[in-house]
Structures are given as C-alpha cells and as structure tokens.
Amino acid sequence: MQELLSYTLDGKSRSKIVTLNSTGLSIAVDWVGRYIYWSEIDDKIPGSTIYRLDLNQAEKGVTYPSKVVRRPKFIHSIDISPFKSTLFWIEMNKSGMGYLMTSRTDGTMIRPFFRSNHRKRRDSLSASECNCPMNPYVGKAMTIDQSDPANIQVLWVDGQENHVYLTEENGCLCTVVVNATTNTEAGLPPTSITTDHRLLYWSNETEGKLYSVTKAKEDSMLASMSRGVMSVNITGVRRITALGPHLQPYPVPKCLAPRQAELVVEKINHTDHSITLQLPNPERYPECENISLASVEYTVYYGQIRENQDADCSMDMNFCIKLTTYDQVLELRNLKPFSTYIFYVALKNYYSGLEGIIPVIGPPTRFQTAAGGKTFLVQ
Numbered sequence: 001m002q003e004l005l006s007y008t009l010d011g012k013s014r015s016k017i018v019t020l021n022s023t024g025l026s027i028a029v030d031w032v033g034r035y036i037y038w039s040e041i042d043d044k045i046p047g048s049t050i051y052r053l054d055l056n057q058a059e060k061g062v063t064y065p066s067k068v069v070r071r072p073k074f075i076h077s078i079d080i081s082p083f084k085s086t087l088f089w090i091e092m093n094k095s096g097m098g099y100l101m102t103s104r105t106d107g108t109m110i111r112p113f114f115r116s117n118h119r120k121r122r123d124s125l126s127a128s129e130c131n132c133p134m135n136p137y138v139g140k141a142m143t144i145d146q147s148d149p150a151n152i153q154v155l156w157v158d159g160q161e162n163h164v165y166l167t168e169e170n171g172c173l174c175t176v177v178v179n180a181t182t183n184t185e186a187g188l189p190p191t192s193i194t195t196d197h198r199l200l201y202w203s204n205e206t207e208g209k210l211y212s213v214t215k216a217k218e219d220s221m222l223a224s225m226s227r228g229v230m231s232v233n234i235t236g237v238r239r240i241t242a243l244g245p246h247l248q249p250y251p252v253p254k255c256l257a258p259r260q261a262e263l264v265v266e267k268i269n270h271t272d273h274s275i276t277l278q279l280p281n282p283e284r285y286p287e288c289e290n291i292s293l294a295s296v297e298y299t300v301y302y303g304q305i306r307e308n309q310d311a312d313c314s315m316d317m318n319f320c321i322k323l324t325t326y327d328q329v330l331e332l333r334n335l336k337p338f339s340t341y342i343f344y345v346a347l348k349n350y351y352s353g354l355e356g357i358i359p360v361i362g363p364p365t366r367f368q369t370a371a372g373g374k375t376f377l378v379q
Contacts, residue, residue: 004038004053009243018053018063025076026089026239030105031248032082032256033292034350037068037105039075039089047072050089050107056295056350057326068107073099077142080105082292083149083251084169088113090142090156098138098159105292113154114171130172136160141193141202149249155193155200162189164202178202178213178229186229187211196242208235255291256351258282260360265300265343268329272337272372279328280362282347294349299324299359301344304336305366314342314364337372 002020004027007013020040025048027038034055041048050069057063069075073091076098080087085105092098100113114135139157145166146152152169155177162180167173177200180188187209190202201212211231250256263280270276282296301320303313313320320342335341343366346359 004036017058018065025074026078028078028080028087030080030082030292032250032294033105034294035105035292037078037080037087039078041074042070048075048091050075050078050087052105054295054326056297062326068105069103069110071101076140079142079144081144081146081152081169083146083290084152085290085292088142088144088154090138090140092140098140099135100138100142100154100156132167132171132174139189141190143193143195145195146249147195147197147247149251155195157189157193159189164188164190164193164200177215183229187231192237192239194240194242196244196247201240201242203234203237203240205238208233208237210234210237210240251288251291253351253355254285255288256294257349257355257357258293258296258347258352259284260357261362262360263345263347263362264365265345265362266365267367269331270367270369272370273335274331274333275335275341275367275369276329276331277343279325279330279345280347281328282349294351295326296347296349297324297326298328298330299346299348300330301346301361302332302341305340305342317344317361320344335369337369340366340368342366 002024004017004020005014006017022043023041025039025041027036029036036053036055037050039048039050048071049067051065052068053063053065071091073093075089075091077090078087087103087105089101090098091101101110102113103110112135114132137159139159142156144152144154154167154169156165158165163176164178165174166177178188187202187204187207191205193202195201198215199212200215201210203210209231211229213229261283265280266278268276268278279298299322301313301317301322303320305314306312311319342364344361344364346361348357348359352359
C-alpha cells in the first residue's frame, strides 16, 4: 500500500501521515487552512477520488481523510487557491484527453474551468471579448500562480498544440507563455509545471531535464517565441513545485482566526439521558469570508444545575465538565432524566493559539433532558 509521507526540507526527517487506499495520482497543500488534498484511483469502480486530510486534527492524532470529489475519470495535477477556497484539477479519459475542472474546496460547485457559454468578461466595465478556447483539451501539467493572491493566474498546457498558456482566474483571457512551435527541443508538453515571481519552470519525466524561462513583462506572445529556454540535467523528477514565503503568502492576521464573539449553543435533540447540541458557526470579517480557515476547535463547558447547592456549573465554571471537539454536532450522554443542564461554548483554531488569543466564553444556555420512563418487572 502507498503511504502519504512528510519530509523536512533538508530531507533528513520523515514521518508517515496516512496510508492510501489505492494508487495516488496527485497532491496539493492548503497552507493557510492547513489541509492536504490528494487524488487516488478507485479500485472497485472506474474513476478517482479527491480526499482531504485536516492537519490541524492530524497533529492531535485524528487522521480520518474525507472524500471531497468523486469523478469517473482519472484526476491529475491538483492545485488549490486558499485565498479563493477553490480547487483546480485535470481529469483525463482513457483516450488521454484532459479537461481542466474546478470546484469549491468542500467539493461543491463542480464545473469545467473553461465554460462554453461564457464568452464575455465577467468584468462589466470591460467590453473586450474572451479569447480562451471553449472547453479545450489540456495536458497533464497545470499550476496556479498565487504570487498575487488577489489576482491568481492559471498555467496550463494545450493538449493538442502543446503550448503553455497563462489565463486569469475566470478563464477568459489566455496568453501563450511558451510556444511549442518555436521551442521544439524544450521538453514540451511538460508533465509538471510551476512558477515563481521571475521564472516559469517545467519538466518532462521522460527527458530527465528541468527547463526554465523568464516571464515576459510586456508582449507575452512575442516573448514566448524569441526568448531563450534554459535547461539543466536532472533525473527521476516527477513533479516540481516552487516554494517560498512570497509564493505561498498568508492573508492578514484577522483572516487567519475566527472572530472572538459571545456565541451560544442550540439544542437539536434530547432524550432522558442525552442532549444533542448544534455548535455555532465561527464568525469572520466580511473581507475574509472566501479565505480558507483552519478548522475550529470548540470547548464546551456544561454541568447539571442543582437546587439548594452552594455551587454548581451555573455559579462557578470550576464545577463544569469541560470537553473539546472539532465537530459542530455534539451529543452529550449519561445525563440524568428530567434535569436541567447549563452550557457554555468557546472556540479557537491553530492561529488563535499562535497569537495567544484567549477564547471568549459565550453566555450560558440551559436545556432540560426528557422525563425518564418507569420500568415494570413482570412476574
């Protein structure tokens, strides 16, 4: 069985994250929300699945991958934009024809990146027409240029002409950045591609070389035909990725953690021995709504309210039972029938802890268990 491993950048230390169910195809990391996404071939039915693992929970021993996207084709070259909470991937059929797809990071709103019914710019202030082809065949290689988080760009390969294209996030305007016609000995089409602020890099796993070219600043089409492509010999390369603080940027601090607010719990069910709670959604600033958020850890304090007692959870939180969870639905069991319980909730995430933010405990909420039924002994 294949395993998902992590290494330190110097390659001296490695650790196992999770065992895969089948053969892995591609991997991507949401460095803001701290999630890993990967695709696997499905053994029992044709196609593949994108899984997600929450590193926030994995660090505490909870390693349960969740299914995000299931497709009838093979999913290659996954990438993610944490600032847009958007997944990108290439899925290929048995004939080797690829399609560039996108969805939300929770697997909703799946659609082709190049929509055939979209020929005008979304920007209503511009009347220029789109020049990207309608739902083109693409190669296996793709990456997202996120050096400017507010204006991400997609680099992809034409599956028929082998040119490398750059397009804006709405799939409207496309520009050739590496022309395969004039660069006939440059490892095109690439099997992997990446970029930084200055250079575009790609590799072809059958050639044992790493190629690079300087990004054009003005006329990209002209530059792609005339500028020189550099190469170095390197064997065994399957995928390349450019790393650096400027290439994997973070949002402003207030967008990394949930807002501290006085939140309350709601009851969604109860029995004579249990109460099921709906924990609140984290609040965020409006400008942060679309940015990936590290998973929220809830702390729930609760206890039975006792009549004629000097102290209980309603008077002193030192008398409360305390538990933590990442789930928004929480069932509390082993409660007493027809009894009133008091509840408080606070929340935080990975970045709250780094910043030393003290979680705000919300106001108390009271719920009652159901009356217990009587038990009769039949002789």
